[in-house]
Amino acid sequence: MEKIFINLARRSPFYMYLLLNMSVQPSVEAEKMHVSFRNGRFTVVYNPRWVERKSEQFIEAFLLHQLMHLINLHFLIRPKNDRDRAVWDLAMDAAINQHIPELAAFGVPLNLLVEEGHGVDNENLFVLPPDWMPDRSAEEYHAWILEEMEKLGRFDVLIVARSRENSLDSHEKLYTQDSVDMVLELSQSLLSKAFNLYGKELPSGVRRMVELSIFKPFLNWRDTLRRFAGVSEHGERYLTPLKPNRRYADQPGWKTESAARLGLIVDTSGSIVQEELDAFFTEIEALSRYVDTSLVLVQVDRAVNLKVNYTKGMWRNMQIVGGGETDLQPAVDYLEHNYRPEGLIVFTDGYADLPKVKRRVLFVLSKYHNDEFLLQARETYGRSSVVVLEW
Structure with a gap:
């Protein structure tokens, strides 16, 4: 295993930094090899008999595979x-x-x-x-x-x-039973330190993975989302083979399509700079980790430019469309009419007229925001309807 660690260090000192901050535990009870969270730190657990039967090159690649699960924060996934x-x-x-x-x-x-x-x-x-x-x-x-x-x-x-x-790779040990918030905080801390020291030497694809994982949002979305609590409205009911029929095993089951719970509006008008967009999508990415429902995102300047069903990681391939004047009302009307969301979250600098919103709304303003918009929004929708990002 010492040779394996040295080989990974030759690939990049980033991987060696991660491993040096983990404990290593041989165990004949382990099936093969995995990374787990034990006693407040990450641990590489491996079966020495299994390792001996494999080539060094293969074990090196397989250990890197386990580190990649950590880098991608896959332990956050809850099937x-x-x-x-x-x-x-x-x-x-x-x-x-x-x-x-x-x-x-x-x-x-x-x-x-x-x-x-x-x-x-x-x-x-x-x-x-x-x-x-x-x-x-x-x-x-x-x-x-x-x-x-x-x-x-x-x-x-x-x-x-x-x-x-x-077969070779089982994810049984990946789904941690520990506090997810605690494991996430330690993971981001470890990855951030390694990235600050050695991130520039990583391949571009891996570097994007790490950047995605270490983004630290300004807002506590677990608390913020409480204002949007409620039950999803139900939509169309249809037959699907993806859901078993409780009465007849060989027949498809019924599924009810739920309406989108949250609608996201991103201001992409000409007054928005790249720094603001980066801050907006950092928050959106963090939000996607705390919800298991549909997030419908629309981009808007003076008209709706782009609509997507947002999922975690989508920011890396997100096309930004806009650059014109600002009118948030078309996006509000589009989401309320087509998706009936329980709440709207609007990311903007506030250099626009305050839109009329029929449902719950939260305005997330950049630090370069329009103070007049902020005051008007609080007067109309309540003080808790506006937060400001101070990055």
Whole structure:
């Protein structure tokens, strides 16, 4: 293992810094190798008998794979059930393995696994993303898998997921039982220190992963979201093979499409500078970690320019459209009419007329905001309806 650590240091001192701040624990009870959180610190747990049977190059790549789970904060993911967990396992590996050449050599593209509906007879099954979807987050691959399953009308991908889980890489130890907030704080602290010292030497794809993980939002979204508490409105009810029928096992089940709970409006007018956009999307990214419902995001200057269903990590490929004058009302009307959100969160500098909002609203203003807008918003919607980002 000492040789493995030295080899990873040659790749980048960033990885060595992470490992030097972890404990290392050999255990014959461990199935293979994993990184876990124990006694207030991260620990590399490995089975020495298993390590001895593998080449140094392979163990080095596999340890890097485990570090990548930490770098991507995958322990924050909370699957809804066993089926969802199986899909998440595939999605997480697809996001990671594309950045590790040694594992990519054993890889099978995610689209082939989903389309063919079965795994391969190979202990070393490592999932890769579809060729046309490189450098995406686990959340994006998860959404893609569900869409493909819906199109194919089957659950066969679960067979693939279980085959992967029973092969070399199991994620059983990934889902921590400790306080998520505590593990997140320690993870971001460790990653930030390593990145400040050695981040420039990382490959561009890995560097973006780390940047995404160490962003520290100004707002405490866990507390902020309490003002938007409520029950989602229900939408259309339809049959889907993705939900089993409780009465007839061979029939599809009913699913109710819920309306979006939160609508996000991002001001992309000409008065918004890049520093403000970066601050807005840092908050949006943090918000996406604390909700398990749909986030519909629209960009607006004097008209609605772009609409997306926002998921964690989407900021890295987000196209910014706008640059004109500012009118927030079209975005408010669009979301309220088409999505019936329980609340709207508006990211702006406030150099616009105050929009008329029928639902709960929170205005998130940049530090370069318009004081007149702030005062008017508080008078109209209440003092708690406005927060200012002081980065």
